[in-house]
Amino acid sequence: MSDHLGGPRIYVKRDDTATLGLGGNKVRKLEFLLGRAVADRIDTVVTTGALQSNHARLTAAACARLGLTCILLLQDAVPVDTAPYRRSGNRLLDDLFGAEARLVGRYEPMAGALADAEAELRASGANALMIPLGGSNAVGTLGYARCAEEIRLYERETGLRFDEIVVATGSGGTQAGLVLGRRLHGLKAGIVGVSVNRPSSELSPIVAHLAGAAADLLGREFDGMADDVMVDDRHYAPGYGLPNDACREAISLCARLEGLVLDPVYSGKAMAALIAAIRGGAYGSAGSVLFIHTGGVPALFAYTEFTDRQPASPASA
Ligand SMILES: Cc1ncc(COP(=O)(O)O)c(C=O)c1O
16 A cells, blocks of 8 residues: 555554454443443443444444443434345344344434433333443543553554554544543654544534543643644545545555455545545655554445445556
8 A cells, every 4th residue: 555655654553353343443442431331330231323333333242242231222314225234234233242223213313212211221220321422422532542552652662653643533532532642642643533424623622522521530631632633524525424436445445455444434534534645745755654443344244335336446546
């Protein structure tokens, strides 16, 4: 890839590979979220997401491993109505992990479905934990502060210094944890979050807020952390869960040049942003950029129409 693009060395942190539930960034968040749930003797976990949510799938897997009941409120939010989107990919895995999936209509307010589930669980005497969308609260954010520590350790061990770290950002907790961890552990690289769903003006304050809330949990205070939040919002069109041509090209290039599989909702768009930055001359060829592969690959199998519209091979790209 680096040679093909004629840019910096591209390193990939493989958070898509993990021993739990086919992996992905949510494993790091769930380590903290469910660690606390176990300490609080929770027996039932409820969370929300889109029909093909990776967070929902990994929450289901983690609950299976911990013997917790898992209820998923899955909103039919993305206008893809193919059979694979509705039945395969993450949806198939949710069922396999034994979660109870409840579908929430495209125009139905999620708040209502959540309130109903909460009332029902209270009445049944369950000790339930509600995990927010994407696992993005202060506790979940801690998982990615630890990831930043790992990156810093890797730099120390190898003598490398990354110029920049590129990662997909959606509900904001992953980027927020990295931003916090960067300060905690003295990483020099800037963290660029590639938005998959909304403009920077909306997402940046969320990321800054989560970073601050997670710092509070650690009893730390950092000045100007909001200044560290960089959201690139030029790559999510036509919308959340809907791939574009640059995303298709990024997936195709990584597959054909590296045997590396990206997904059409998150990592494909983040890699498209990195490719655009390299082509735009943002990094010198002597530089090193770290791409965090946040997973999401099971969703690829929900987007079969995607394979019919692959761009040309790398040689002609
Ligand atoms: C594969 C993948 N990458 C990136 C993200 C974005 O992470 P966050 O929601 O913490 O911003 C998600 C979240 O849903 C995801 O599933």
